Amino acid sequence: MDSTFALLMQGFAVAGAPENLMIALIGCFLGTIVGLLPGLGPINGVAILLPIAFAMKLPPESALILLCAVYAGCEYGGRISAILLNVPGDAGAVMTTLDGYPMAKKGLAGPALSMSAMASFCGALVATLGIVLFAPLLAEWAIAFGPAEYFVLMVLALCCLGGLVGDSLPKAAIACLVGLLLSTVGIDSNSGVYRYTFDMLHLQDGIPFIVIVIGLFAVSEVMLMLQQAHAGTEPMAITGRLMFSLKEFMLAKWTMLRCSLAGFFIGVLPGAGATIASAMCYASERRMAGKDHQFGEGDVRGVAAPEAANNASANGSLVPMLTLGVPGSGTTAVMMGALTLYNITPGPTLFQDQPVIVWGLIASLFIANVMLLALNIPLIRVFVKFLSIPNWLLVPGVAAISMVGVYAVHGNTFDLVLGTLIGGAGYLLRVMNFPIAPFILGFVLGDMMEQNLRRALSISDGEIGVLFHSPIAIGLWIAAAAMLIGPRVLRFIESRRQRPATA
Amino acid sequence: MSERILGGVLLFVSIAGIWIARGFEAPFSYEPVGPRAFPILILALLGISAIALMLGSQSHNTVWAPPAVLKRIGALFLIVLIYAFLFDKLGFILATALMVIPVARFFGGGWKQAVAGGIGLGVGLFILFDRLLDVALPTGLWLNNLLG
Numbered sequence: 001m002d003s004t005f006a007l008l009m010q011g012f013a014v015a016g017a018p019e020n021l022m023i024a025l026i027g028c029f030l031g032t033i034v035g036l037l038p039g040l041g042p043i044n045g046v047a048i049l050l051p052i053a054f055a056m057k058l059p060p061e062s063a064l065i066l067l068c069a070v071y072a073g074c075e076y077g078g079r080i081s082a083i084l085l086n087v088p089g090d091a092g093a094v095m096t097t098l099d100g101y102p103m104a105k106k107g108l109a110g111p112a113l114s115m116s117a118m119a120s121f122c123g124a125l126v127a128t129l130g131i132v133l134f135a136p137l138l139a140e141w142a143i144a145f146g147p148a149e150y151f152v153l154m155v156l157a158l159c160c161l162g163g164l165v166g167d168s169l170p171k172a173a174i175a176c177l178v179g180l181l182l183s184t185v186g187i188d189s190n191s192g193v194y195r196y197t198f199d200m201l202h203l204q205d206g207i208p209f210i211v212i213v214i215g216l217f218a219v220s221e222v223m224l225m226l227q228q229a230h231a232g233t234e235p236m237a238i239t240g241r242l243m244f245s246l247k248e249f250m251l252a253k254w255t256m257l258r259c260s261l262a263g264f265f266i267g268v269l270p271g272a273g274a275t276i277a278s279a280m281c282y283a284s285e286r287r288m289a290g291k292d293h294q295f296g297e298g299d300v301r302g303v304a305a306p307e308a309a310n311n312a313s314a315n316g317s318l319v320p321m322l323t324l325g326v327p328g329s330g331t332t333a334v335m336m337g338a339l340t341l342y343n344i345t346p347g348p349t350l351f352q353d354q355p356v357i358v359w360g361l362i363a364s365l366f367i368a369n370v371m372l373l374a375l376n377i378p379l380i381r382v383f384v385k386f387l388s389i390p391n392w393l394l395v396p397g398v399a400a401i402s403m404v405g406v407y408a409v410h411g412n413t414f415d416l417v418l419g420t421l422i423g424g425a426g427y428l429l430r431v432m433n434f435p436i437a438p439f440i441l442g443f444v445l446g447d448m449m450e451q452n453l454r455r456a457l458s459i460s461d462g463e464i465g466v467l468f469h470s471p472i473a474i475g476l477w478i479a480a481a482a483m484l485i486g487p488r489v490l491r492f493i494e495s496r497r498q499r500p501a502t503a
Numbered sequence: 504m505s506e507r508i509l510g511g512v513l514l515f516v517s518i519a520g521i522w523i524a525r526g527f528e529a530p531f532s533y534e535p536v537g538p539r540a541f542p543i544l545i546l547a548l549l550g551i552s553a554i555a556l557m558l559g560s561q562s563h564n565t566v567w568a569p570p571a572v573l574k575r576i577g578a579l580f581l582i583v584l585i586y587a588f589l590f591d592k593l594g595f596i597l598a599t600a601l602m603v604i605p606v607a608r609f610f611g612g613g614w615k616q617a618v619a620g621g622i623g624l625g626v627g628l629f630i631l632f633d634r635l636l637d638v639a640l641p642t643g644l645w646l647n648n649l650l651g
Contacts, residue, residue: 021587188529413591424584
């Protein structure tokens with residue numbers, strides 16, 4: 001505990017350097033804007049800024065601070081459009097529309113916004129404390145993992161994500177397998193064999209991570225935005241008081257705390273992300289509120305619950321990425337890709353090998369959230385102005401900035417064209433309801449999975465049984481199977497139970 | 504129907520991929536599992552999933568956007584593709600301006616807005632990235648000549 005505190009202080013020294021403070025502030029500001037724009041969420045924000053941070057030659061800890069600030073900012077921003085436009089800025093904010101928009105219609109937009117900012121802060125703070133307490137423990141435990149356990153752990157992560165998102169098992173499986181397959185393109189590092197390069201020079205080092213990310217989260221996003229282009233609705237005006245009252249705060253304080261804790265633990269589990277956390281917390285708070293509530297019609301607890309939960313889970317999902325090197329969500333997979341760009345391999349040894357980076361990142365989360373609270377309550381009117389950026393300026397801007405990022409890193413036309421083609425394919429797959437998170441996770445984990453599998457089999461001299469040898473591995477296999485099949489069985493039982501009632 | 508077609512394509516990919524993977528042989532090897540096993544494993548699973556996709560329930564079939572919208576999306580894709588091709592040949596400012604104008608039109612901007620947006624974004628982003636943030640962008644031959 002003592003050493004944790006010392007390390008955290010060391011982290012604050014890194015994150016508190018003037019340059020990094022500035023970067024965090026810029027990241028918070030940009031993140032909030034990206035978050036509030038309908039159609040763009042944390043994954044798009046992180047994806048678009050990642051190559052630019054890399055091209056600006058920011059040192060790794062600064063780049064990570066920027067990305068984390070953007071990530072945290074997006075979670076704050078999503079609620080602004082949810083409350084004022086009834087359109088969630090990102091998927092995690094869907095639940096916030098339920099009570100946020102009714103509050104805005106009642107002329108309580110100000111309190112709704114400040115209450116949700118407070119809840120966001122509470123969620124993020126609880127979750128960051130959770131990271132400080134639990135991440136080092138988890139990392140210590142995971143150090144005992146051998147390559148076989150690692151391989152199975154990654155299988156588990158893919159199963160979790162594949163099992164929870166989307167309805168169709170084949171589609172989830174295909175998404176993650178195609179991701180894994182694309183990760184094998186390029187020279188095999190063990191043997192020097194060229195795999196699926198089709199004699200193209202540019203593919204020798206594999207498909208660059210940035211190209212995939214920009215294709216999927218910028219190019220295909222822009223195409224989806226054209227498909228979903230809806231008539232611009234006017235945001236509700238903020239009239240009257242800006243701050244929530246003490247009475248409202250007292251009403252929501254336990255809600256915030258409960259949802260923050262629940263959100264953190266949901267976030268730590270791979271696969272379950274901010275969307276699930278906010279939906280679950282909203283539903284349970286509504287049930288716990290008893291008869292005397294206005295949920296659905298503009299209850300402050302109805303904005304506090306989902307916002308606390310979604311921020312807590314967004315921060316919580318950093319835990320498996322930092323400690324195990326196995327991200328549990330699409331956004332953290334992109335962030336892990338960012339680490340690998342800097343030749344930093346996340347995993348249990350990260351806490352020992354790179355304490356500056358890890359603790360700097362954790363400290364920057366504290367700092368970023370204080371900044372975000374400070375930005376989001378008094379400056380809320382400034383952010384609201386960004387809601388009126390017209391799509392005709394925003395969309396081509398996004399396209400241009402993402403190309404800048406790809407070009408800046410590799411400087412060749414091939415990558416730009418490849419990214420666009422991947423974006424086109426990504427659009428088709430997304431319209432066909434293929435989940436995108438398992439794909440990106442598969443691509444990020446592919447190489448490590450193969451390496452660990454080969455290492456495990458080298459140790460056992462090719463005997464497959466090694467994968468099922470240790471109790472940890474067996475437990476992970478069982479968990480993987482349960483994650484893959486469990487949700488579907490539950491849904492099946494549910495539908496069986498409901499059918500006689502409706503017939 | 505879209506699911507069946509895609510399933511067929513993926514099944515073909517998996518078979519072709521396994522065919523290609525047979526040739527992945529390490530010249531010398533000191534490990535029991537070579538470069539071939541993992542891709543073949545993945546491709547085999549992909550093939551099985553593709554068959555499951557083709558045979559599975561077609562009740563949640565894809566609903567595509569109406570043809571008029573699809574045409575616009577296709578056009579948008581082509582514009583971005585051309586933009587990617589011309590990015591360093593025309594230089595950032597010109598290529599961006601040319602990309603922004605039609606895309607802005609697609610998203611409901613007027614002609615004046617589109618042209619102003621194109622020039623504004625091209626010049627503005629160039630100054631922001633190339634001059635202020637030190638992210639080198641292509642100037643294009645024409646501007647190089649102009650600047651001497």
